[in-house]
Amino acid sequence: MVLAACVLASSMAFIDGTALPVALPRLRADFGADLASVQWVLNGYMLALASLTLIGGALADVYGKARMLALGCILFGLASAACAMAPSPAWLIAARVAQGAAAAIVTPASLALIGATYPRSERNRAIGIWAAASALTTAGGPVLGGWLTETFGWPSVFWINPPIAVVAVGVLLVFAPKDGRIQRRFDVIGAAILASALGALAWALSQIGPGEAQAAADAPAQMGTVLTIVAGLGIVGLAVYAFWERRSKHPMTPPRLVENRAFLGLNVATLMIYGAVSIMFFLLPFDLVDRRALRATDAGLAFLPFALGVGLLSGVFGGLADKIGARAMLIAGPAGAALAYVWMALGREESLMLGVIGPMTLLGLSFAVLVAPLTASVLSSVDQTDEGLASGINNAASRIAQLAGVALAAGVASFESGYEVGLAVAAAASIGGAFTASITPTPAAAKAGGSGGA
Numbered sequence: 001m002v003l004a005a006c007v008l009a010s011s012m013a014f015i016d017g018t019a020l021p022v023a024l025p026r027l028r029a030d031f032g033a034d035l036a037s038v039q040w041v042l043n044g045y046m047l048a049l050a051s052l053t054l055i056g057g058a059l060a061d062v063y064g065k066a067r068m069l070a071l072g073c074i075l076f077g078l079a080s081a082a083c084a085m086a087p088s089p090a091w092l093i094a095a096r097v098a099q100g101a102a103a104a105i106v107t108p109a110s111l112a113l114i115g116a117t118y119p120r121s122e123r124n125r126a127i128g129i130w131a132a133a134s135a136l137t138t139a140g141g142p143v144l145g146g147w148l149t150e151t152f153g154w155p156s157v158f159w160i161n162p163p164i165a166v167v168a169v170g171v172l173l174v175f176a177p178k179d180g181r182i183q184r185r186f187d188v189i190g191a192a193i194l195a196s197a198l199g200a201l202a203w204a205l206s207q208i209g210p211g212e213a214q215a216a217a218d219a220p221a222q223m224g225t226v227l228t229i230v231a232g233l234g235i236v237g238l239a240v241y242a243f244w245e246r247r248s249k250h251p252m253t254p255p256r257l258v259e260n261r262a263f264l265g266l267n268v269a270t271l272m273i274y275g276a277v278s279i280m281f282f283l284l285p286f287d288l289v290d291r292r293a294l295r296a297t298d299a300g301l302a303f304l305p306f307a308l309g310v311g312l313l314s315g316v317f318g319g320l321a322d323k324i325g326a327r328a329m330l331i332a333g334p335a336g337a338a339l340a341y342v343w344m345a346l347g348r349e350e351s352l353m354l355g356v357i358g359p360m361t362l363l364g365l366s367f368a369v370l371v372a373p374l375t376a377s378v379l380s381s382v383d384q385t386d387e388g389l390a391s392g393i394n395n396a397a398s399r400i401a402q403l404a405g406v407a408l409a410a411g412v413a414s415f416e417s418g419y420e421v422g423l424a425v426a427a428a429a430s431i432g433g434a435f436t437a438s439i440t441p442t443p444a445a446a447k448a449g450g451s452g453g454a
Contacts, residue, residue: 146300
C-alpha cells in the first residue's frame with residue numbers, strides 16, 4: 001500500500017509534465033497568448049522543480065519522508081486546482097511555479113519512502129515497480145492530455161490531480177510507517193544562487209528567436225544580447241554556485257560527487273539526452289495541431305508508440321543490461337533517439353505514418369533501451385550512503401535539461417524551418433549524450449579508484 005501511494009503521488013508530477021504540452025495549442029488560443037508566455041507555462045514548473053528537488057530530499061530526511069510526501073501531495077493538488085481556474089496567463093504561470101515547488105517535495109520523498117519501507121533484499125524490485133509505473137504514466141501523458149483537452153478543455157488536464165492527491169494522502173495516513181529523521185542543515189544560500197542562475201539562463205534562452213511581431217533583421221542583435229545575458233548571468237551564476245558549494249559546510253552537491261568521473265559523465269549524458277527529447281515534446285504538438293490540423297486527441301495518440309515502447313519494454317531492457325552490461329545500451333539508446341529526430345525532421349512533409357508514427361516508434365524503443373540502465377548506472381556510480389543524493393541530483397539534471405530544451409525549442413520555433421532546426425539540435429545533443437556515455441568510465445572502475453568514496 002505504501003508503494004501504491006508513492007506511485008500515485010509521483011504519477012501526478014510525471015503525467016502533468018507530458019500531458020500538458022499537447023494542450024498548449026488550445027491553451028494558447030484560449031488566452032490569445034504568444035509563444036513566450038506558453039513557454040513559461042512549462043518553464044515555470046521546470047524551474048521550480050529543478051531548483052528545489054535537492055531541498056525537497058533534505059526536507060524529507062529532516063521532517064519525515066511520509067509526512068513530507070503527504071504535504072507535497074496536498075500542495076500539488078491545491079496548485080493544480082489553481083491552474084485549472086486560471087483566468088490569465090500570469091495566474092497560470094504563478095500556479096505552475098507552485099506546482100513545481102510541490103513536485104520538488106513529492107518526487108524525492110516518494111523514492112526515499114520506498115527505500116525506508118522495504119528491506120534491502122526487496123528494495124530494488126520495489127523501486128523497479130515504481131520506475132516502470134512512472135515511465136508508463138510519463139509516456140502515456142500525451143495520450144491522456146489530448147483526450148482530456150479535446151473532450152473537456154485544457155483545464156481538465158489539471159483537474160485530474162486533486163482526486164489522486166486525496167487518495168495518496170489517505171493511503172499514507174493509514175499505512176505509512178513511522179517516520180525516522182536525521183539532523184541536517186539546509187544550504188539556503190546555495191539553493192538561492194542555483195535558482196537565480198537557472199532563472200537567468202531560462203529567460204535568456206527564451207530570447208533566442210525573434211518575437212512573432214519582430215522583423216527578421218533584428219535577429220542578429222537579439223542573438224548577441226542573448227549570448228551576453230547567458231554568459232553574464234546564467235553561466236556566472238552556476239560558477240558562483242560551484243564556488244559556494246566547495247566552501248559550504250553543508251553543500252547540496254558535495255564536491256566528492258563532482259570529482260567522481262563516472263557520476264559526472266552520466267549526469268552530463270542525462271543533460272544532453274533529456275534536453276533533446278524535451279525539444280521534440282515541445283515542437284511536435286504544434287506541428288500536429290497547427291500544420292497537420294489534427295484534433296488534440298489525435299495529436300496525443302501520435303505519442304502512443306513512444307508510450308508503449310517506454311512503458312512496456314523498459315523492464316525487459318533493464319534485465320538485459322544486467323546480463324550484458326549497461327555501456328552498449330547507454331550508447332545505442334541515445335544514438336537511436338538521434339536517428340528518430342532526424343527521421344522526424346526529414347519526414348515533415350510525408351504522411352503521418354511515415355513522418356511521425358514511424359520515428360516515434362523508434363524513439364520509444366530507444367528510450368526503453370536507455371532509461372533503466374541509465375538510472376541503475378547513476379546509483380551504482382556512488383557509495384551506498386550517497387545513493388539518495390545521487391538520485392536527487394540526476395533527477396534535477398533531467399529537469400534542468402528539460403528547462404533548457406523547452407527554452408531552446410520556443411526560441412527556434414519563431415524562425416522559418418524552426419521545426420527542422422529544433423529537431424537537428426535535438427539529434428546533435430542526443431549524439432553528444434551517446435558519445436559522453438562511451439567515454440565515461442564504468443561505475444565499477446570509478447569505485448575502484450575511490451572517486452565515489454565519502
